[in-house]
Amino acid sequence: ELTPAAENVFRIDRSELDALKPGAGEENRSAREIGRRFLNAVVVVRGRESVATGFVVGRHGYVLTCAHALPPADEISVSYNGPVEQKQAMNAKARILRVDEERDLALLKIESAKPLSVVTLASDERVEPGEEVVVIGNPSLGSEILSHTLTTGVVSSAAREIDGMAYVQTSA
Numbered sequence: 001e002l003t004p005a006a007e008n009v010f011r012i013d014r015s016e017l018d019a020l021k022p023g024a025g026e027e028n029r030s031a032r033e034i035g036r037r038f039l040n041a042v043v044v045v046r047g048r049e050s051v052a053t054g055f056v057v058g059r060h061g062y063v064l065t066c067a068h069a070l071p072p073a074d075e076i077s078v079s080y081n082g083p084v085e086q087k088q089a090m091n092a093k094a095r096i097l098r099v100d101e102e103r104d105l106a107l108l109k110i111e112s113a114k115p116l117s118v119v120t121l122a123s124d125e126r127v128e129p130g131e132e133v134v135v136i137g138n139p140s141l142g143s144e145i146l147s148h149t150l151t152t153g154v155v156s157s158a159a160r161e162i163d164g165m166a167y168v169q170t171s172a
Contacts, residue, residue, distance in 0.1 A: 047071030
């Protein structure tokens with residue numbers, strides 16, 4: 001459960017978080033199909049001196065990212081791909097809705113004129129070592145952001161525990 005951001009309390013209807021809808025993301029897809037389907041759902045989250053990857057979890061502008069990547073008192077912006085026919089990056093100011101420091105998650109909200117592409121999250125927790133994974137992100141190379149980078153790997157450990165938290169370790 002993400003707690004409300006300190007300065008504001010926003011109610012979020014779970015139905016607005018399209019990534020959490022039952023059955024979403026249940027089908028197996030190739031890396032190419034995943035790239036085609038989800039590249040536009042991955043965004044770049046920027047502060048004055050920080051850059052992070054996020055992904056759209058609600059088509060009306062809900063974005064999930066890492067809490068540790070958020071600047072403490074900076075203005076936050078999100079760069080995302082506009083409609084396919086425009087083929088250009090769009091930018092929007094973001095506000096922090098919820099933060100979960102323990103799980104290192106933050107839920108942001110941006111305003112977009114059109115519905116955004118959304119990731120879908122599988123609800124099945126039966127991950128096994130050796131299972132294939134696809135990662136889409138925005139790694140940096142110094143000051144250069146390598147946006148929408150896709151790589152593949154495997155699950156190295158399905159239940160790695162560090163400081164009482166369970167993680168899925170991958171080679172990607």
